[in-house]
Amino acid sequence: MRVADPTTLRYCHFIMSQQWTARPLYEVKAGLFRGLSHPYRIRLLELLADGEEHTVTELLENIELEPSHASQHLAVLRRHRLVDSERRGSHVYYRLVSPKVAELLAVARSLLFELTTADAEAVEALAELPDLPAR
Secondary structure (H helix, E strand, C coil): CCCCCHHHHHHHHHHHCCCHHHHHHHHHHHHHHHCCHHHHHHHHHHHCCCCCCCHHHHHCCCCCCCHHHHHHHHHHHHHHHCCCEECCEEEEEEEEEEEHHHHHHHHHHHHHHHHHHHHHHHHHHHCCCCCCCCC
């Protein structure tokens, strides 16, 4: 029988505790965002956002990542309850736990577009300012 590392258990408990009501909502949200805080995890979620189930092999076809690293990232996403998995024969199938995960990704993309557009407009406005007089 394998005994889990107590440090890992404390970490997992703090991040996504079953007892959410015992912690302030902002801490629970922070844990969720920590689960999202890696570019490969975001990419894996984007690949799963089509609403279909995918095997690790299918996911690896669309991401430059070693299988062991992909498995580690998928485990983090499972731990944070963003994806679900099911073993069928020799394959493990992954899917988003809720369409709201895909909606969150879409909102993040829309926000990024809005922010970068605002930045581009600010840079353009600065470029159009008249030169300052020489002193």
